[in-house]
Structures are given as C-alpha cells and as structure tokens.
Amino acid sequence: MKGAIKQLVCFGECMVEHRADGTSSFGGDTFNTAWYLAQLLKQSNDNHIAVSFASAIGTDKASTNLLDMLSNSNVRQDYIVLEPHSALGEYWITLDEKGERRFTFAREHSPVRQYFKRDETLTQALHNKLIDAIYLSGISLAILCASQRKHLFEALAAFKKRGGLIFFDNNYRQALWRSDNPELSYQAVMALANIAFLTDEDEYAVYGTANVDEIIAEHQKHRSQLLVIRQGAQPCVLVSPDNYSPIYIAAQNIAPQLILDTCGAGDAFAAGFLAHWLKGCDLQTAACFAHQVAAEVIQHHGALISADFLPKLVTQE
DSSP states (O other): OGGGOOEEEEESOOEEEEOTTSOEEEEOHHHHHHHHHHHHHHTTTOOSSEEEEEEEEOSSHHHHHHHHHHHHTTEEOTTEEEOTTOOOOEEEEEEOTTSOEEEEEEOTTOGGGGHHHHOOHHHHHHHTTOSSEEEEEHHHHHTSOHHHHHHHHHHHHHHHHTTOEEEEEOOOOHHHHTTSOHHHHHHHHHTTOSEEEEEHHHHHHHHOOOSHHHHHHHTTTOTTSEEEEEETTEEEEEEETTEEEEEEEOOOOOOGGGOOOOTTHHHHHHHHHHHHHHTTOOHHHHHHHHHHHHHHHTTSSSSOOOGGGSOOOOOOO
C-alpha cells in the first residue's frame, strides 16, 4: 500500500501568517503538512513521491510570493487555482506564557472557499484516480459551503472505491462552521479515511467525548483505518486496524522555557509520521519521528521553521 503512493495531494487553505515575533510567512494546516512532508522527503534525495498542494489563491503580491515559495520547496502546484482580483487570507498569532497560540483571522473572502465551484481538476483526479492519496482536514471541510462539501465527499467516495488512500486530520475551528453541524461532516470523511490524525481536544469538541477510550470507541465502527491520536505533550496513541489494542508512544520532553510557539506542531507531526510511514517504517518508528519533528517546531516562532532545523529522516530503505 505505502509503496504504491507516488502522488499525494494536500487540500486546504494557505494564508499570510503574522507571527508573534513580528515577522511574516505563510501558514495553513494542510499547507504546513505539505511543506514539511516535502522537506523531509527531500532529505533522502528521493523524487519518487510527489507532494502537491491544492488550493485557490489570488493574484496579489502575497499569492505570487507563495507560488515562488512552493517552487523552491519541492511542493507541486498542479491543483492550485488562480482567482483574479482575489487575495490570500491572513492571520495574526498571539502567544501566552506557555507558547500556546491564539489566532485572529481575516479570511472571509479567501479564494479557496469557492474552490470546487471554480475548477474541476482535483475532482476529476479523484474520480479517475490520477493521484494515489489525498490529505485533508476539518478546516478543509469547514471553509467549503455545504454543496461543495457534498461534491467533495462524492469524489472521495469514488476515489476510495478505486483504491485511493485518504488521510484526514481532525483540526477543528468552531467559528468556521457557523450554523452547520460539524459532526455529520466529520463522520462522513471518517467513514472513508485510511489514516485519521486526531487531536484529543478537537475530538472532544466535535463529538462530546471525554477521554482517549471514548475517542477509540467512537471510531470503532471504522475498523479498517489507523487512528493516530495526539495529546500534546502526552503520549500519542496508535490504534491499528490489525490490532485494536492501543499503543502509546511517548512525546519528546521539552523544557517549558524552550517552547516558543505551538503553531503548526500538529501539522508537522502528521508530516513526520507520513514521511516515515511512506518510506516503509513501522508505526511506532513513524510516531517517534513525528514527535521529534513537532518538538523541534514548537521551539521556533511560526508554523513553518527552517528546513535546516528538521530532524533527519532515517528510514529502512
């Protein structure tokens, strides 16, 4: 299964990021994962796995700079749609004394909100299995209107029937859902996901669960998927379809005074896990490496850190 993945697409939103230290960059959950995954895979000088970012961007200066950044970062742009007279959304990060972040957003007119109304390239790729895997998140769902989510779910179901792999991250932002019920959309994509990256607090918010055991019980009906449950500084929990006994993998122990910004940590964790998993490593090794990547990210400002700081990808190949 893993060896068959040659093209992976991450779908979602990218925005201009204004960091707590006064600098600016780019950020967005699935964008962060695409960027980190591409940097980690590039370490092995292996071009067999192509990582693409799917989104809609504008024609403003920031959008042009984003395209340049992607070109220089080994992230393909096959599924990026240019929306004339539009501009990227923006967000501002403020931090508490523990490095926990608070966001202020200006994303109401983000061009990706109309993605599936503007272009069918990704939809056709899913229906015809022109790619091997897709990575999306709860935010990827929330930024779409109900009709576009339905359109996406139909494409994902067709993709899954053709043997495509679906990776889902449960990132949840309550404000994005407005009057819509997020649980129904989460259930729809969880029924299709091969790997689900679940942050415990987001699970509690969406489903009303209260602990890891309840998270596992909630998703037992989808026993064909791998659950990767993140708990911040606590061990992550792996629940494999081959063995439904939870496996706990300890997080890296980082001194509190070294933690600057937790923005992007979960996205980097997913990238670290996938980088090892795609290269043939076992689940425990992949989870340990994911913790290492996240631990490095939280010691820097912003969602993306310099690739020079990333731990080295050592695989079984």
